[in-house]
Amino acid sequence: xxxxxxxxxxxxxxxxxxxxxxxxxxxxxxxxxxxxxxxxxxxxxxxxxxxxxxxxxxxxxxxxxxxxxxxxxxxxxxxxxxxxxxxxxxxxxxxxxxxxxxxxxxxxxxxx
Amino acid sequence: xxxxxxxxxxxxxxxxxxxxxxxxxxxxxxxxxxxxxxxxxxxxxxxxxxxxxxxxxxxxxxxxxxxxxxxxxxxxxxxxxxxxxxxxxxxxxxxxxxxxxxxxxxxxxxxxx
Numbered sequence: 001x002x003x004x005x006x007x008x009x010x011x012x013x014x015x016x017x018x019x020x021x022x023x024x025x026x027x028x029x030x031x032x033x034x035x036x037x038x039x040x041x042x043x044x045x046x047x048x049x050x051x052x053x054x055x056x057x058x059x060x061x062x063x064x065x066x067x068x069x070x071x072x073x074x075x076x077x078x079x080x081x082x083x084x085x086x087x088x089x090x091x092x093x094x095x096x097x098x099x100x101x102x103x104x105x106x107x108x109x110x111x112x
Numbered sequence: 113x114x115x116x117x118x119x120x121x122x123x124x125x126x127x128x129x130x131x132x133x134x135x136x137x138x139x140x141x142x143x144x145x146x147x148x149x150x151x152x153x154x155x156x157x158x159x160x161x162x163x164x165x166x167x168x169x170x171x172x173x174x175x176x177x178x179x180x181x182x183x184x185x186x187x188x189x190x191x192x193x194x195x196x197x198x199x200x201x202x203x204x205x206x207x208x209x210x211x212x213x214x215x216x217x218x219x220x221x222x223x224x225x
Contacts, residue, residue: 032212034212036216041218042218042219043114043116043202043204043216043217043218043219044155044202044216045114045216046213046214046215089154089155093211093212095210097211098160098167098168098169098170098211099157099160099168099170099211100157100211100212100213101157102154102155102156103154104154105154105155
């Protein structure tokens with residue numbers, strides 16, 4: 001129940017395309033869903049986060065879509081660029097939890 | 113730049129040894145979190161300190177310990193090292209005491225020979 005399942009493991013998209021990374025969770029008590037971006041040799045960086053009271057959140061070219069009934073959320077990257085090539089992690093936690101649970105990550109490569 | 117500083121960047125040691133990893137949080141942040149990242153386990157939460165006190169504990173082995181000092185920097189001590197402890201160790205910080213890390217350091221890569 002504490003797992004967050006992320007897919008795909010890796011993704012290759014042409015520049016300008018819209019990569020979509022999906023995550024699913026089981027614990028209905030989760031109420032905070034962040035995405036992190038990690039470049040090689042660097043630590044994860046908080047990219048965007050959503051709470052279940054909204055179905056979508058946009059920040060620049062990054063959009064989270066949230067489906068509470070399906071217990072799924074996804075990251076979309078609009079007009080993707082080679083500089084977006086990185087590993088992306090979804091995560092989930094609840095206010096009553098003492099830790100955040102991460103997905104296993106998606107290695108994204110944007111072709112120039 | 114996240115403002116979180118971790119030293120050293122790389123550490124190579126042998127089985128059975130003990131090492132100390134150091135983290136300075138972003139200025140003004142009171143919480144420090146430690147994570148272990150490996151290929152098979154992904155990012156795993158180890159422990160959180162808030163303003164010098166242990167706040168939450170995750171999958172931290174008994175051979176591992178941590179502390180946060182009055183100046184808010186933190187150290188993660190790993191002892192009786194095993195080959196399986198080879199991993200990237202990340203420190204993160206945030207202003208409040210929630211379980212949500214805001215700023216990550218660039219990690220310490222620990223290699224056990």
